[in-house]
Structure formats: C-alpha cells, structure tokens
Amino acid sequence: MNNSHSKNIKVLSTYCDPILRLTPVMMLTLFEEIADEHAMELDIDGPTLRKRDKAYWVVRQVRLELNDVIRDHDNITVKTWPAEANGFRCGRSYQIFKQNSDEPVVRAFAEWVLIDSETKKIRPANSIKSPDIQYIKERAIETPLRRFKNIFTEDDFVYERIVRPCEIDVSHHTNNVKYCAMLLDSFSVREIEEMNIKELEIYYEAESHEGDVLRIYRKAAGNGWQLAIKRGDDVVTMAFIGI
DSSP: OOOOOEEEEEEGGGGGGGTTTBOOOHHHHHHHHHHHHHHHHHHOSSHHHHHHHHEEEEEEEEEEEEEEEOOOOEEEEEEEEEOOOBBBBBBEEEEEEEOOOOSEEEEEEEEEEEEEEETOOEEGGGOOOOOOOOOOOOOOOOOOOOOOOOOGGGGGGEEEOOOGGGOOOSSSSSSSHEEEEEEHHHHHHHHHHHOOOOOEEEOSSSEEEEEEEEEEEEETTTTTEEEEEEEEEEEEEEEEEEO
C-alpha cells in the first residue's frame, strides 16, 4: 500500500498575497487537499469513514516551517505521508518543493484525531479499519509541537466576526483553514506585505459553528505573535506566527 502521496501544482495569483507570495492559508488548503487524496487511496477518507465507521478526521494541531518564499507561477510539488497511529493521535507530514529542487521550501506536521460522528468524542485510531502499509518513520519536522496557554486579555483584542455558511465544512463546523485566515486578518495589508513568516503553528481547541461570534486576539511575543480566537470566554483556537 502506498505510504506517501505527491502532486505537482502551478501556483496561481489567486493563491497569493498582494505581493504575489503563496499564502499560509493556501499552503494549509493544499495540505488538506493532498491529505484527502491520500486518504482516498488508503480507503480512510471522510465519506468512507462516515459510512463505514461512523467517524471523521479533524486536525488538532499543525506546524509549518517556511525556509523560502514561493511565488506566483512557481511550479511546486506537494508531498504527504502519515505516521503510524499512536493511541488517539495520528501524525501526518507535509513538504513543498520548488521545481528541480531536492530540498523542501516548506515543511509541516499535523496531528489528527478521529471523532465519533454520533457522540462527537475522540476515538482511538485503531477503532476503524485501516490499511496495511509500511509507515515512513521520518517526520517532516522534528520540532515538538507547542503547548499553548491562554495568556490573552481584552487589551489584546483586535476584532470580532460571525461565522458564515461558506466557512462550514462537511462536518458542519468551521473548516480549520478558515481559522488561519481569521488570524491573519488581525494584521493590516501593509503588515502582511512586510511580514516574512518563518513559522506558523495553530492549535485547535474547540469547534465553532454557523452564527457563532468569534473574537480574535493578538499579542507580541519574542520573534513574532501569539494569537487566539475565542467564543465568549472559551478558547477555540490559539496560534503562533514567527518571523
């Protein structure tokens, strides 16, 4: 059984920021797409799991490390592979390569969990039918995932917004990529253009749904910013952007 999956893509201007750099939002979108394609190959994709196992996947935490800028019209290769499941946690690595390069310009690692579609509780990974594959032990990123703390006060509040229908995915909660866009929207266009993101890590604490009012917070921290999305006093998402 194939233990990795890759595809070639030409970067379009619609994937880019105002100065034509591939955005972190689009990187996460590409990772979500290629993970879904690979899951289909392995017979553990969302529709299959819902029908066969009454379960679905969600991303719990994801970390990106950016070593170079990807620009409009660059030809890139996106690659992914899963780690062997460990209890309730499943890891998946990602890489992006520029054409004719053996060194990835973006490395990423995501921790996924399995959710029961009826109880909405986390299930052990071995509770579903899984493929017999030879797992790749190497991780795209060796840096341990962060442990986030809610350090935010109302002095760090930036703006609030309402979750809209087009942000809801097949699981009827806000798609994880949409949170990245909300976090980046806490910056101005000029700040985005002047920003050289070297690392991005997002931790998903809870779901949000259509009509929820979300409040976005941002605090300067070391070589970047810590950010949070809250619903009332409850944390939905926390993140770090390093430059």
